[in-house]
Amino acid sequence: MPSKDTQKHYLEKELLDLLKTDSSIFEFIQNGSLDGVWYWDLEQPENEWMSPKFWTELGYDPKEMPHKVAAWQNIMYEDDLKASMESFQRHCDEPNCPYDQVVRFKHKDSSTVYIRCRGIVIRNKEGKPIRMLGAHNNITKSISLERELNARLTEYNQQLKAKNKELEQFTYITSHDLQEPLNTIIAFSRLLQESQKNLDPIGQKSVEAIVDSAHRMKDFIISLLEYSRIGRNTGKTAIHFPKLIEDLKIDLHGIISTKNATVEYTGISLELSGFKADIYKLFQNVIVNGIKYTDKDILPLITIHSEEQDNHYLFSIKDNGIGIDAEQYEKIFEMFQRLHPRDQYSGTGIGLSYCKKVVELHQGKIWLESEVGKGTTFYFTLAKQ
Ligand code: ADP
Numbered sequence: 001m002p003s004k005d006t007q008k009h010y011l012e013k014e015l016l017d018l019l020k021t022d023s024s025i026f027e028f029i030q031n032g033s034l035d036g037v038w039y040w041d042l043e044q045p046e047n048e049w050m051s052p053k054f055w056t057e058l059g060y061d062p063k064e065m066p067h068k069v070a071a072w073q074n075i076m077y078e079d080d081l082k083a084s085m086e087s088f089q090r091h092c093d094e095p096n097c098p099y100d101q102v103v104r105f106k107h108k109d110s111s112t113v114y115i116r117c118r119g120i121v122i123r124n125k126e127g128k129p130i131r132m133l134g135a136h137n138n139i140t141k142s143i144s145l146e147r148e149l150n151a152r153l154t155e156y157n158q159q160l161k162a163k164n165k166e167l168e169q170f171t172y173i174t175s176h177d178l179q180e181p182l183n184t185i186i187a188f189s190r191l192l193q194e195s196q197k198n199l200d201p202i203g204q205k206s207v208e209a210i211v212d213s214a215h216r217m218k219d220f221i222i223s224l225l226e227y228s229r230i231g232r233n234t235g236k237t238a239i240h241f242p243k244l245i246e247d248l249k250i251d252l253h254g255i256i257s258t259k260n261a262t263v264e265y266t267g268i269s270l271e272l273s274g275f276k277a278d279i280y281k282l283f284q285n286v287i288v289n290g291i292k293y294t295d296k297d298i299l300p301l302i303t304i305h306s307e308e309q310d311n312h313y314l315f316s317i318k319d320n321g322i323g324i325d326a327e328q329y330e331k332i333f334e335m336f337q338r339l340h341p342r343d344q345y346s347g348t349g350i351g352l353s354y355c356k357k358v359v360e361l362h363q364g365k366i367w368l369e370s371e372v373g374k375g376t377t378f379y380f381t382l383a384k385q
Pocket of ligand 1: 352
């Protein structure tokens with residue numbers, strides 16, 4: 001009976017000898033948790049010793065598999081074979097270029113097995129590649145897991161997008177449809193107001209309250225409609241600064257002159273690509289707030305500044321108004337959150353949540369710094385593209 005050693009393939013024996021003498025080879029094998037080892041004779045390239053584990057991972061009986069390159073090449077996916085040969089060539093030509101590939105094999109049961117295949121070329125004294133030692137890791141399970149997770153994530157994202165769209169549609173339709181009965185209420189209460197002299201004091205007060213509430217409700221509905229339309233109005237266009245601020249100042253002439261306010265732009269001249277109507281309203285909301293939330297005896301001064309960052313422009317809008325307590329910084333960006341009663345400062349509480357949505361639509365962030373009694377600076381970034 002032949003001894004165990006003589007049964008060994010010559011390449012296996014050679015590798016075992018190499019392992020005894022060269023510790024880097026041993027470390028190389030150790031460092032991967034392996035599902036197969038191979039040792040390739042580059043001088044007789046048809047010969048390659050494959051460890052039994054490689055074949056069992058692929059469902060084959062190692063005893064039946066020849067130590068020939070053709071044996072594994074026949075069950076490797078064609079594209080991957082081509083890619084791994086190119087990578088092998090690169091590794092031979094340039095030792096610093098690692099041979100590290102994920103390749104697919106056909107399992108005996110026809111399923112796909114993903115193998116991470118790493119290798120190092122062994123050279124003779126003249127530097128000529130004569131052998132190649134490689135290690136396999138079966139990563140099929142992690143790939144399947146990753147795929148499953150990705151598939152679920154995509155599914156959840158699609159569901160979320162659909163729900164968001166549904167919600168936006170709902171907001172749009174309800175606010176749109178609510179306008180009609182509300183306009184009727186406003187029209188009839190105007191008629192009632194005109195004939196107020198025929199009403200007793202309670203009747204007169206009631207009509208005034210109805211008119212006031214109806215107008216407030218109209219403001220809410222219009223703001224909600226605008227909110228649900230963010231990013232839907234038109235496509236992105238080029239927006240120029242300070243041109244946008246100059247246009248805004250013309251549109252805000254009423255409030256600026258009533259409050260004796262000054263609005264100045266101290267930033268750079270710039271152009272960004274965005275949803276113009278939404279960005280216009282973003283600046284309008286913050287500027288109007290800056291003018292609105294000031295003490296009566298203060299002349300509002302609004303300073304708009306801008307500077308360039310890598311992928312964004314950073315804007316700041318500073319006012320000399322009443323300021324905001326640090327505890328409220330987060331709250332004011334939530335829908336319908338107001339810090340002051342209506343009889344003190346009018347508003348819907350939608351303006352800043354609108355601003356936040358516009359900023360996020362342009363891959364930016366919005367935040368503020370403030371000192372009560374001194375003023376507030378709102379900062380936001382907008383992506384250049
Ligand atoms: P609105 O102004 O319609 O109430 P916003 O969403 O624009 O709604 O603002 C939310 C709240 O944040 C306001 O009610 C106000 O209390 C506070 N606020 C916003 N801007 C300023 C500012 N520049 N200075 C002080 N308070 C402000």
